[in-house]
Amino acid sequence: MAYEMDIPDSGQKAKIRNPWLVVLWSLVTLGIYHLVWWYRVNKELKAFGESRGYDLGRNPTNSLLALFPGFLIIVPPLVSYYRGTKRVQGAQALVGREPVNGWIALVLYLFIGIAFPAYLQVGLNGVWRQELSPAPGQDLPPQPNDDPMPPKLSDA
Numbered sequence: 001m002a003y004e005m006d007i008p009d010s011g012q013k014a015k016i017r018n019p020w021l022v023v024l025w026s027l028v029t030l031g032i033y034h035l036v037w038w039y040r041v042n043k044e045l046k047a048f049g050e051s052r053g054y055d056l057g058r059n060p061t062n063s064l065l066a067l068f069p070g071f072l073i074i075v076p077p078l079v080s081y082y083r084g085t086k087r088v089q090g091a092q093a094l095v096g097r098e099p100v101n102g103w104i105a106l107v108l109y110l111f112i113g114i115a116f117p118a119y120l121q122v123g124l125n126g127v128w129r130q131e132l133s134p135a136p137g138q139d140l141p142p143q144p145n146d147d148p149m150p151p152k153l154s155d156a
Contacts, residue, residue, distance in 0.1 A: 003141035005132035012047040014128045015040070016141045019118035026117065037117060038084070039064040041124065045087045048127075054094055056087045081109060081116070088120050091127050099123070 003016040017037075026034040042060035049056025057063070063080050070076030089099035100123040109116040125144075134140050 004135040004138050005128050005141075006135050007044070007047045007051050007132060009051040010047040012044070013135055014044040014048065014124075014132055016125045016128050017121055019121040019125070022117050022121050023114050026114065034117060035064060035068055038067060038080075041120070042084060042087070044124075045084075045091055048091060048131075049087075049094075052094055054090065056090050056094075057083075085120065088123050088127075092123055095127055095131050097123075097126055097130065 002018070004013045005016060007014055022033075022037055026037070039060050042057050042063040045056040046058065046060055063084060066076035066080035070080070085100065085102060085105045089102070092099040100119060105116060105119060108119050129141060129143070
């Protein structure tokens with residue numbers, strides 16, 4: 001489930017998305033959802049950057065066009081993904097969070113390509129949770145469980 005968050009001073013919203021649903025929907029729709037996701041993420045970053053007086057992208061349409069039909073030339077998607085990762089890192093640095101690791105993003109893109117959008121979405125979710133307030137009529141999104149192990153039950 002996606003939770004909408006208001007981006008102040010922009011009238012736009014950002015979504016906290018389940019990273020693995022981004023992957024699943026991209027697979028089910030044969031990549032069409034990935035294109036939609038990439039456009040929306042870049043649009044959210046642009047609006048967030050403008051609300052903070054920081055450049056986090058100027059034209060999300062160009063980011064989308066670099067993927068499709070840009071993949072025919074091979075280089076534009078690489079540039080778009082590189083710049084998109086830099087934008088996510090910029091948003092995280094802007095709010096004082098540890099940025100996603102560019103090397104991990106590169107390895108994921110090259111070897112486990114479908115995990116790359118999930119990695120970026122996790123980083124964005126942290127920014128949106130920390131800095132934005134829920135849209136009217138929306139609940140506060142649940143915090144992810146940072147502890148991978150469930151608590152132990154005592155015998156007492």
